[in-house]
Amino acid sequence: MLLVANTLAMNGGSTFLIRFARKMFEEGRKIKVLVLFDTTDIWVEEQLALYAEIFYLKDFLIQPFGKIGFAQLPVFLPINWKKMDQILSKDLHIHAMGVFGVILATRIINRNGSLRLSIGVYHQREFMHFVHKFYFCRLVHKVIKNLPEQNFVFFNEKNKKDFVAYFERSFEHSCISPIGVEIRERNITLSFENKALVSIGNLIEFKKYNEHIIRLIPSLLVEFPGLKYHVYGSGPRLDYLQRLALDLGVQDNVIFYGKINYDEFYKALEGQSLFIGSGTAIIEASSVGLPSIIGIESISEPETFGYLSEIVGFDYNEDCDSKVKYGLYDKISDALSSQALWDDISFDCKTKSKEFSITETTKKFILLEPLLKELPLTKYSSFKLFLSYIFCAICEFTGLDKRFSDRRNLKHDV
Numbered sequence: 001m002l003l004v005a006n007t008l009a010m011n012g013g014s015t016f017l018i019r020f021a022r023k024m025f026e027e028g029r030k031i032k033v034l035v036l037f038d039t040t041d042i043w044v045e046e047q048l049a050l051y052a053e054i055f056y057l058k059d060f061l062i063q064p065f066g067k068i069g070f071a072q073l074p075v076f077l078p079i080n081w082k083k084m085d086q087i088l089s090k091d092l093h094i095h096a097m098g099v100f101g102v103i104l105a106t107r108i109i110n111r112n113g114s115l116r117l118s119i120g121v122y123h124q125r126e127f128m129h130f131v132h133k134f135y136f137c138r139l140v141h142k143v144i145k146n147l148p149e150q151n152f153v154f155f156n157e158k159n160k161k162d163f164v165a166y167f168e169r170s171f172e173h174s175c176i177s178p179i180g181v182e183i184r185e186r187n188i189t190l191s192f193e194n195k196a197l198v199s200i201g202n203l204i205e206f207k208k209y210n211e212h213i214i215r216l217i218p219s220l221l222v223e224f225p226g227l228k229y230h231v232y233g234s235g236p237r238l239d240y241l242q243r244l245a246l247d248l249g250v251q252d253n254v255i256f257y258g259k260i261n262y263d264e265f266y267k268a269l270e271g272q273s274l275f276i277g278s279g280t281a282i283i284e285a286s287s288v289g290l291p292s293i294i295g296i297e298s299i300s301e302p303e304t305f306g307y308l309s310e311i312v313g314f315d316y317n318e319d320c321d322s323k324v325k326y327g328l329y330d331k332i333s334d335a336l337s338s339q340a341l342w343d344d345i346s347f348d349c350k351t352k353s354k355e356f357s358i359t360e361t362t363k364k365f366i367l368l369e370p371l372l373k374e375l376p377l378t379k380y381s382s383f384k385l386f387l388s389y390i391f392c393a394i395c396e397f398t399g400l401d402k403r404f405s406d407r408r409n410l411k412h413d414v
Contacts, residue, residue, distance in 0.1 A: 004101035135388035148373035180358030203235035209295030212302035286349035309348030
């Protein structure tokens with residue numbers, strides 16, 4: 001199996017790769033990972049290398065193109081196919097984790113029809129809100145339209161539902177899998193009395209819940225004097241959130257710790273009372289019994305779907321109008337007001353987290369492989385692909401059209 005990943009930056013996708021590779025290694029299967037862009041966290045690289053073979057796209061480009069690291073441009077540059085063929089075994093399963101992975105996989109499979117492609121829908125908006133004036137967007141949509149339904153992996157029910165409506169296909173035979181975490185007993189001391197909130201993750205635009213919590217801190221302090229909100233992570237929203245805390249006069253109650261390594265995650269949960277967040281972080285926090293409130297992505301109001309234990313299936317991250325929402329303040333207040341309720345939520349969140357075990361993920365992928373069908377050869381122009389990306393980059397740089405880069409921040413509800 002060859003997984004095509006954008007980067008090895010410190011984020012949820014990379015930490016999932018490590019867990020997935022480690023579990024597959026334990027099952028006697030050493031996967032390959034092809035990294036498209038040169039953004040690498042050394043710790044992530046070192047950990048992944050213990051369980052997987054890592055390759056970088058830049059090393060397979062015809063020189064001197066390998067020295068060009070501008071954004072996503074390497075995906076569109078000439079490839080040394082003789083060298084690339086050395087890592088492609090017959091009937092290899094290529095798993096694309098995003099738009100640019102699909103483009104590269106299509107280029108590879110067009111030269112070798114025996115290879116099979118699966119697409120993982122890790123973020124529903126990764127493949128939606130495309131700008132069809134860009135040729136490379138149209139190519140990806142064409143692949144999605146033509147790829148057999150059993151070659152898709154969805155990671156929650158809403159993603160699948162939205163794909164059905166957006167692409168007008170049934171996806172009846174597509175797999176739904178958790179983005180698994182390692183579930184095991186850990187000796188973490190939690191505290192109802194501390195009245196301490198914590199969020200861990202990159203501070204990026206679609207994670208609106210960080211801002212919502214900070215805006216709620218003044219009201220929460222009236223009810224819970226001394227309450228603290230611990231924020232771990234870095235990103236483009238950091239300065240804004242720090243200024244917001246200062247403007248609201250809660251800078252002493254909102255503590256920013258910056259980026260931490262993945263192996264420090266559980267240490268950051270020590271002494272905390274409530275976790276608020278999304279992605280795999282909320283699963284990992286719940287797995288140690290920390291009551292966890294869902295931070296809905298790209299939501300304009302301070303609302304939540306409740307505690308992780310209150311959701312059905314794997315569907316909790318994305319905003320949608322069909323689910324019951326609760327006030328974020330109310331859920332925080334309820335959990336911090338009653339030791340008995342806090343204990344119940346702790347137990348229920350820990351129980352729910354077991355559904356997201358990495359063991360279940362690897363089982364799904366192993367069962368998927370024999371069912372994969374070949375992708376029909378997809379005609380395209382390499383020259384038009386290259387020009388369309390340049391056109392997109394110009395539109396982004398000039399501000400004429402930023403819809404492609406903003407696709408994950410746009411709401412799409414069915």
